[in-house]
Amino acid sequence: MARILITSALPYINGVKHLGNLAGSMLPADVYARFQRLRGHDVLYICATDEHGTPAELAAASSHMDVRAYCDEQHEIQKTAGDGFSLSYDYFGRTSNAPNIELTQHFAAVLEEKGLIEERVEHQVFSIDDDRFLPDRYVEGICPHCGFERARGDQCDNCGRLLEPTDLKEPYSKISGSKNLEVRETAHLHLIQTKMEAKIRAWVDASTAWPSLAKSIAYKWLDEGLRDRSITRDLKWGVPVAKDGVARPGFETKVFYVWFDAPIGYIGATWEWAEANNGDWESWWRTDKGADDVTYVQFMGKDNVAFHTVSFPATILGSEEPWKSVDKLKAFNWLTWYGGKFSTSENRGVFMDQALDILPGDYWRWYLTANAPEGSDSAFTWEHFQSLINTDLANVLGNYVNRILRFNKSRFEGVVPEGGEWGADEDWLAGELETRLKDAATHFEAMEFRKAAGEVRAIWALGNEYLTRAEPWTKFKTDPAAAAIGVRTALNYMTVMAKIAQPVIPNAAATILDALGIAEDARDWPKGDIRDMLTALPVGQSVEPPEVLFKKIEDTDVEAWTERFGGAEG
RNA sequence: GGCGAGGUAGCUCAGCUGGUUAGAGCGCACGACUCAUAAUCGUGAGGUCGAGAGUUCAAGUCUCUCCCUCGCCA
Incomplete structure (x- = not known):
């Protein structure tokens, strides 16, 4: 069992994020976290709201609110939106909370001791x-x-x-x-980042688990030369420039600049998690206190890469303290809105709360994972969304669940049927599944989400192919036992279909597993012998068709949403 | 204007260090089936890889020029 620390780029407090933000950090981090938990690993998935800075102050002022109260409110709004998308943070913290303040002041003090401030x-x-x-x-x-x-x-x-x-x-x-x-x-x-340049370059050179996008951005910054940057501002809202509770002389009305304290928030939020859960945050972040076996994975959009590959490392490495630094880094391109950018003012694009008004989180999770902006920017269109949802979720997966459970209910009284012999069709299914299952795991492991989703879809489709071969509806007329093995295998196969769907569409997957009577503690990633996997359901166990899993998106829906949120003409 | 990313089938995208007839999903056409959310399964037609030039035995995959798109700086 490995220990995996996962962070998603921190969403800024100022307003609900749009689908692009979700697709480029929080969601893939969640999919990865869920996958690794299913694999049995010890996962800690941390995120937080990034709350300091001028934009927050101005937004609060325009709402006639105290900044703290404004952030309190916005934090809850973002937390709720995250819940709606089933983001399974182990903790969703705040950069304005006490642990981050203490850590930020600590780093500043240590960096100054090292002559870097x-x-x-x-x-x-x-x-x-x-x-x-x-x-x-x-x-x-x-x-x-x-x-x-x-x-x-x-x-x-x-x-x-x-x-x-x-x-x-x-x-x-x-x-x-x-x-x-x-x-x-x-x-x-x-x-004084200029003093850190050689050290950071060496660290980047040594980082092998980064995609080319991340490396090239890091080198671009290094090649242009790092600059010494101000880490304080004349603002009221932020981490006070103080040490041990005493303000630095001349800095009584100043705070740390948001870019300095925000990434430290990853650590701060872990500390918050520890306080709330009686955990040990240092065992995740201090290599001298148990974090040396942690694999740290960061998710972010490409705009954040420089901060994670250069600026934050300057803080971490500059301290010369044994902090954990990033091992794997996954950077995303932009999700665009019909090829252009999301824009609140121009009514282009959907924000997280609005998306949930329209459809449940799983629909969006599937689209945004299967169509993740990994290799290049990726365009969201209603038409594409409609076709992916209808085909993959409603027709291939949803219909499979429905067809086999209803058939089983009408022909075999809704229980896992007995009889029939494992044969050639079942061998074929097992063989296909074996390779595809491995490929799916490999892609999730490699954080290649489009490919992972593609493999999941292929495994779903395989279920339908098997039914075409087994054709229990035909066999039932002459040889009910032959039909029984087909239905029984199809039901067992459905457990695999649902289990591997869990990282991406956790709620729908749970509905299916519930219908099949799979215990909560038996829902890990399928492993072991394939034939065992496809014969595990106890004969006689009751299985009931659930409500329609995914409703189809109609053309009239697309028209209405285009009108409301913009589309090709927007 | 500077910097960055990109232009591959109707659409959304894969194509690693150059090398067999350029791939996937969707869409489309045709066929099969009828258990099912008019769902499913099978077959097939579609690209010469933005334009031009160059390097090479060989280029979507390297070099140069140009055109266009998008993003960042804003």
């Missing part, structure tokens, strides 16, 4: 009316180069030149529009 004075724009320092991109004004009127403080959208906020003519606050600004000196802590 320096205090430097910067000039930043302060908005008197907003009563706050403005991040560069929240200052706008006229570009000194091209005269564009809404240039940002970091760069001009029109001519593309990089700018400093102080370059802008007639600058104003993007937050309030106020022109009552001034430049103030403010000291900030900087992480």
Whole structure:
């Protein structure tokens, strides 16, 4: 039994995530976690909301809420949405909670001891009316180069030149529009990443279990040269710049910058899990305290790769403490909406809560796994969604369950029938299943989700092929015993179909296993002798057809959803 | 504008370090079957791999140029 630590990129607190976010980190992490649990491994799947930073403050302000209260509310909303998709976090924590605050302050202190943090004075724009320092991109004004009127403080959208906020003519606050600004000196802590470059490069070189997408992004950053980056901000909402409860002199009104404390949240959330479950978080994160046998797997979208391959490692490696660092890293491309990006304002795309309004989580889980944006960006379309759901879930899987259970009910009184001899058809089925089962496990293990889903689908289809060969409905007329072996094998096969479906569509799989009377503790990934697998159900056991597993998506549904959420014309 | 990703059957995508008749699923056509959610099973027709040039005995798979799409910086 291996110990596997799994984290999904932390969703930002600001609003419910859309399907692309789900597809690119939380869902595949969950599928992988479920698969590894079924394999009997000791899995810890951790996620959390990333709560600090200016966007959270502004969103709270526009909702006329205290930031903490806003985050409390949003955290619950995201937790609920995750539950709706059956995301099986062992813990869904918060970067604003005490463990993360303590850890963030700890890392800052240790990094400073190692000479990797320096205090430097910067000039930043302060908005008197907003009563706050403005991040560069929240200052706008006229570009000194091209005269564009809404240039940002970091760069001009029109001519593309990089700018400093102080370059802008007639600058104003993007937050309030106020022109009552001034430049103030403010000291900030900087992480001296330049000193870490060689160490990080060596670490990246040594990381073999990363896909090319992750490696190339990491090298791109390293090749361009790391920069020393500010890790504090003049904000109220965040991890206080303090040590042992005492604020650093001159930093009483400053907090750590969100990019520094967010990834530490993986560890913080594990600590939260430990407190809630009487667990030992250090045995997962400290290689000197038992984590040396842990395999750590991270899931993220491609926008997050640099933070996980360079920035966060700078923190971890820089501390020179025995922290666990990532072993396997799975990065996803974008799920696009008809080839373009999801957009709230333009009514393009579906958000997690809306998706659940329409259909249960399993439908989405199947589509997003079978169509995961692994090798390249992948386009969501209603038409594609409709065809995958109807074919794979309703017709191939759902109909199989229905046809065989109903046939069994009308011909064999709804119990696993007795009689008949294992024959050539059963040998054929067992042979096919043996290879496909291995392939499916291999693909799940390798985190190749499209291929894994494809193999699962192939195994489902195999059930229908077997029935075509066995044709119990024909044999029943002349030789009920011959029909019985067909039905009995088909029922046993259904247990395999459902068990391997569990990582992707856990609820539907549970419904099927319930119908077959499979005990909760007997639902692990199928293993052992194939023939045993296909003869395990006790003869005489009652099996009842469940309600329709998956309803079909009608053309009228697609029309209505296109109208509501956008589509080809959106 | 800079950077990145990509352009492979009607659609969504696979194609590792170049090498037999370029693959899958969906869709489509035809056939079979009738237990089942008009479901299922079988067979088949569809691409010369964005365009051009080059390297090579051999290129979708390497090089260059161009066109287009998408994303990030914004």
